[in-house]
Amino acid sequence: MGTSANSVGRWALLAALAITVVMIVYYALGGDGRLAFGMAVVSLATAGFVYLFYSRLNTIQRTGTMALVFMILVAVLLPFFFLASAKVSADRTQAQYNNQLNYAAGLYTTYCSQCHGLLGQGLAAPQLNNSLSYHPNGNPPLSQLTAVDINRIITAGIVNSADPSLKNYLMPQWGQAYGGPLNTDDVAALTALVVSGDPTLQTKESVPNNTNGFAFIPNYLTTSALQTAYQQQLTDLEHPPSASIDLTNQTAVTIDAITTATGGFQFYYIDPAGKQYSTITIKAGTKVTWVNQSSAIHSVTSGTYPTDAGLFPSDTQLTPSGATSQYSVTFTKSGKYPFFCLYHSNMFGEIDVA
Ligand code: HEC
Ligand SMILES: [Cu+2]
CATH class of the missing domain: 1.10.760.10 (Cytochrome c-like domain)
Known part of the structure; x- marks a missing residue:
C-alpha cells in the first residue's frame, strides 16, 4: 500500500475537523445544538470510514465503498436538514404572531x-x-x-x-x-x-x-x-373602590351613576367626604334612590350581569336627565340585593339590608 496514498483519508479527516469547528462556532452563536452536534458527529464518523477504507482497499473497492459512504451520509444528514427547516418555520410563525399582536x-x-x-x-x-x-x-x-x-x-x-x-x-x-x-x-x-x-x-x-x-x-x-x-x-x-359602608342610621340613601375618572361608568354611594362605596348596608324600610349623574343611559337591574334576578323591580332606562334620571326602591326585607347596569357590565353595586 502506497504510504502517501491515503491522502484522501487525511483530507476527509481535515474536512470533518473543519466542519466540527464551524458547527461549534454555529452553536456558540446561538445555533441549534442538536443540528450542530449531529453534523459534527456525522462528518467525523464519515471521515473515519473514508480513512479506514482508503488505507485497506484497492481502487475499485474504494470507488464502490465511497459511493456507499456517500449514500449513507446523505441519508443520515437529511433528517437534520428537515429538523433545521422545521425550526426556522416555527420561529417565523412565532415572530409573525407576535407582530400581529403588536x-x-x-x-x-x-x-x-x-x-x-x-x-x-x-x-x-x-x-x-x-x-x-x-x-x-x-x-x-x-x-x-x-x-x-x-x-x-x-x-x-x-x-x-x-x-x-x-x-x-x-x-x-x-x-x-x-x-x-x-x-x-x-x-x-x-x-x-x-x-x-x-x-x-x-x-x-x-x-x-x-x-x-x-x-x-x-x-x-x-x-x-x-x-x-x-x-x-x-x-x-x-385599588378597587372601598368596601361596605354602614348607613343603617339613614331612612333615605342616594346612589349615583357617575362617569369615573377613567371614562367608564360606575354606581357609587358617595359619602360627604367624597369617598366612593360600591356596597352599602341599610336598615329595612330605607328608600334607595339611584340618580344618573353621567351622560349615558343606564339600567338599575337586580342580580349580577347580565341576568335580571328579579330581587326588586328594575328600571331599564335611567336617562341622563329629566324625570327618568332618578329611580327609587324602598327595601323592606332584610337580605343582600346586588344590582348592575344592563348596558355596562362593569357597573354594579350591592345593597345589604340588615
Ligand atoms: C363605544 C364603546 C365600545 C368600543 C369603542 C368598543 N366596544 Fe367592544 N363592547 C362594548 C360593549 C358595551 C360591549 C358589551 C355589549 C353587551 O353588553 O353585550 C362590548 C363587547 C365586546 C366584545 C364581547 C365581549 C364579551 O364578553 O362577550 C368584544 C370581543 C369586543 N367588545 C371587542 C371590541 C374591540 C376589539 C373593539 C375595538 C375595535 C371594541 N370592542 C370597541 C363597547 C365598545
Ligand atoms: Cu350603565
Whole structure:
C-alpha cells in the first residue's frame, strides 16, 4: 500500500475537523445544538470510514465503498436538514404572531381602549384581557366564545336588544362591510389579541405561543394624556373602590351613576367626604334612590350581569336627565340585593339590608 496514498483519508479527516469547528462556532452563536452536534458527529464518523477504507482497499473497492459512504451520509444528514427547516418555520410563525399582536395593540389603543380600558380591564364595556386577576363581575363570558364568535362580534357589533329600533349598538360595528373603519386583517389581528389575553382561549385556539398582546399597549401610549390615563387605570385596578359602608342610621340613601375618572361608568354611594362605596348596608324600610349623574343611559337591574334576578323591580332606562334620571326602591326585607347596569357590565353595586 502506497504510504502517501491515503491522502484522501487525511483530507476527509481535515474536512470533518473543519466542519466540527464551524458547527461549534454555529452553536456558540446561538445555533441549534442538536443540528450542530449531529453534523459534527456525522462528518467525523464519515471521515473515519473514508480513512479506514482508503488505507485497506484497492481502487475499485474504494470507488464502490465511497459511493456507499456517500449514500449513507446523505441519508443520515437529511433528517437534520428537515429538523433545521422545521425550526426556522416555527420561529417565523412565532415572530409573525407576535407582530400581529403588536399591530393589534395599536388598533386597540385607538379604537377600543376608551370603552374596554387601556389594560383590557373593562370600563364602560366588558373586560377583554382575561389574564388580569381583576374580575369585577366574576369571569367575563369571553372564554366561552371562540375566535370565530369574537371576530363576528368585532366585525358586526352587538345591538342593544332593549331598544326596539335595533339601530342602537352597545358595541359598535367595526368591520368595513358594516361601515366601520377596520378591514378583515385588522379584525383578525384584534381577534388574536382578545384570544391572547385569555389562557382558556389560547388553549382552545392553539396559538403559537402564550404572549399576551395587551402587554404591547404601552408601545402605543403616544400622547401624555394616554400615558396618564394608563397609569390612572392601573392604579384603579390595584385599588378597587372601598368596601361596605354602614348607613343603617339613614331612612333615605342616594346612589349615583357617575362617569369615573377613567371614562367608564360606575354606581357609587358617595359619602360627604367624597369617598366612593360600591356596597352599602341599610336598615329595612330605607328608600334607595339611584340618580344618573353621567351622560349615558343606564339600567338599575337586580342580580349580577347580565341576568335580571328579579330581587326588586328594575328600571331599564335611567336617562341622563329629566324625570327618568332618578329611580327609587324602598327595601323592606332584610337580605343582600346586588344590582348592575344592563348596558355596562362593569357597573354594579350591592345593597345589604340588615
Ligand atoms: C363605544 C364603546 C365600545 C368600543 C369603542 C368598543 N366596544 Fe367592544 N363592547 C362594548 C360593549 C358595551 C360591549 C358589551 C355589549 C353587551 O353588553 O353585550 C362590548 C363587547 C365586546 C366584545 C364581547 C365581549 C364579551 O364578553 O362577550 C368584544 C370581543 C369586543 N367588545 C371587542 C371590541 C374591540 C376589539 C373593539 C375595538 C375595535 C371594541 N370592542 C370597541 C363597547 C365598545
Ligand atoms: Cu350603565
